[in-house]
Amino acid sequence: MYYYIHMSNPFGTYIRTQREARRQNDSSFSVRQLATRIGVEPSYLSKVERGETPPPSEEKIRRLANELNDDPDVLLAMAGKVSTDLQDVIRRRPALFASLLRDLKDAPEHAVLRLVREVRDGEW
Amino acid sequence: MYYYIHMSNPFGTYIRTQREARRQNDSSFSVRQLATRIGVEPSYLSKVERGETPPPSEEKIRRLANELNDDPDVLLAMAGKVSTDLQDVIRRRPALFASLLRDLKDAPEHAVLRLVREVRDGEW
DNA sequence: GCTCATGTGTATATAGTAGTACACAGTACC
DNA sequence: GGTACTGTGTACTACTATATACACATGAGC
Structure with missing residues (x-):
């Protein structure tokens, strides 16, 4: 009830x-x-x-x-x-992804997208 | 029991x-x-x-x-x-952060750290 | 050797998660 | 105007999360 x-x-x-x-x-x-x-x-x-x-x-x-x-x-x-599966990504490297996410929290969309593109283009 | x-x-x-x-x-x-x-x-x-x-x-x-x-x-x-609080970051912009995390899932630590530094230095 | 703190066993509580089972009244259609 | 499908109300269930309350035997220190 x-x-x-x-x-x-x-x-x-x-x-x-x-x-x-x-x-x-x-x-x-x-x-x-x-x-x-x-x-x-x-x-x-x-x-x-x-x-x-x-x-x-x-x-x-x-x-x-x-x-x-x-x-x-x-x-x-x-x-x-x-x-x-996203939670798993964070749980495997908590300190790393926690700081990344907190830093990007308020970043404008285009800035984050630029990072996504950089990563996708394999610039590392 | x-x-x-x-x-x-x-x-x-x-x-x-x-x-x-x-x-x-x-x-x-x-x-x-x-x-x-x-x-x-x-x-x-x-x-x-x-x-x-x-x-x-x-x-x-x-x-x-x-x-x-x-x-x-x-x-x-x-x-x-x-x-x-990290879950909240993702939930506010799910498509954006989902793709970022999936792309960075297997990225080497130093590459992610470089991104963190870039963001911290306000390069956006 | 008494006191008191220590770790743990047993029993129990309450809320939230994630649904199922079935009946019933309305509607569509042919 | 009966058949069949529709949305929904009512009642119930099982499992997980997140603990509490209290008792009891052991051990350390004075």
Whole structure:
């Protein structure tokens, strides 16, 4: 017997919006059918979309991202989570990546992107 | 009624080692007194050190790091966790930081450090 | 040899996570 | 106008996280 505090709910709202958009052209994007495809009970997906229950597990969020053609990292972020593979990167070299992230915390997007590009071009 | 699978236990082992090292010169680093200072029951800290129970919460780990003069990020990593403030950095710009981290995942330490230095010197 | 601190065993509590099972009322469609 | 699918309400479950409370035997120091 408990209540889920029902504030804003960015994750569920976004999922519902995306699902209904897809549904215009594809009737298989009903709550029931999508729920079945990602492997949960329809009533559960319904509750998640309405924010009556917290977002599902990382795995289910990944399947949602896949079905809805969305970036899993972005959906996970909306759900208040961080991908476990990213957490693993940090956990293997905590001091190093902690300082990198804290330094880049407020860096403008283009600056970070430049670093990404530098790294990708193999400049090290 | 459950058992904690008691494999390797890097966190507890490390804490015990550090605590006993400190205790050579300072008798206040007994299980009981340290537990009291960080705000947990002595029997709980004992179980954590012996790996009978999983590592404590982030907050308690931070207090341990403080008492033992250790890097909180490193202790958290040993406990299989990532600091919530770092998770927040990623969650605010998930696509950006996800790609950065995945690209740097296997980069050699000195290359990452060079980036840290670049950023610190404000080259953006 | 008594006191007091020490480490640890046993039992238990509470919240959060991550769902399932099933029934029920509305709607679509043919 | 019956069939079949839809969204959702109600009730329940199992497991994990994060601990507390207290008792007990041991050992060290005065």
